[in-house]
């Protein structure tokens with residue numbers, strides 16, 4: 001997947017679209033999802049141009065990947081998601097219904113989240 005810098009999260013990173021920021025540093029931005037699927041629904045994105053998890057894991061350097069995932073855990077704690085449990089979701093490509101082509105992790109928490117998928121195989 002080629003990175004398209006017109007995607008909505010690239011626009012958020014450029015400050016063109018407002019967001020409800022949870023955490024911001026040189027490498028990572030975390031913000032509330034615009035249409036939350038759980039009481040806590042935070043998106044964590046790297047500031048680098050990666051179109052999906054698949055692209056990130058395949059092309060980013062190992063230290064960047066490790067630091068990003070450590071930061072996801074820090075942010076889960078920051079928003080209190082660790083207290084009763086949380087789910088991480090990342091979608092890559094059409095079958096996963098990825099709708100924004102900038103790598104992001106969903107942190108979902110704040111209620112019992114049920115089974116992994118709404119539909120069976």
Ligand code: DGP
Pocket residue numbers: 008017019020031032033034035043090091097098099100101
């Ligand atoms: P995915 O389907 O995994 O690509 O998830 C994309 C998520 O991004 C979806 O849960 C809705 C969220 N989203 C889309 N546009 C915006 C936006 O402009 N602001 C925020 N905060 N979230 C958005």
